[in-house]
Amino acid sequence: MRSLERHRDVGAYALGVLDEADAFRFEDHLVECPWCAAHVTGFRPATRQLMLYRRATPRTVRPLAHPGPRLLDRLLGELSHRRRARRRRLLYGLAASVVLAVAGPGLVAFAGHAGPPAARITSATDPRTGVWAQVTSEDRTWGSDLRLEIEDGSEPRRCRLVAVGRDGTEEVVAGWTGTGDGTRPLGATGASALHPGQIARYEVRTDAGRRLVTLKAP
Known part of the structure; x- marks a missing residue:
């Protein structure tokens, strides 16, 4: 697959419609392509909404059936909530800027205490595989x-990091090819549509589905 075709697969990968x-x-390409990584992250909210729709829809409902009023109300309510929250943040930010402008540098000294x-x-380290992550x-x-960060000195192999939600949802959030060199940790980055408080655990798996190490979410 050429590089341009891999770029075009970013939406299909984020929505989970690519074959294995x-x-x-694409995961090999994703490790080396910041552009695709950023776009996969941008697709996360849409993927999350589609996942919620799938879980809320009985198996007997046809895939092309029109959403009912309850689902539409939930989606519209969530959009309204997000807009109100965004508007409140904008107003708070504007009010804070006015206060800082009036109070001067004396107040700025206290602003650094509030952060993200x-x-x-x-x-965790798995006693069976010896893999630390x-x-x-x-x-x-x-x-x-x-x-x-992962240390895996067994053999070169392709792996993935899976986030498992408290509701049982599974989401592949990163992929890489291990070198089998356990002398130094390997690093990888990823993103999930689940918030940290919604994640029950993380699992490092091989491409064949073997679980190498499980990490309980804090």
């Missing part, structure tokens, strides 16, 4: 920003 072979090839939520870190998650408006 194409998904593995602290990152959540979890690590650490996941750092940071909350974002769209979900979670994730960083992985």
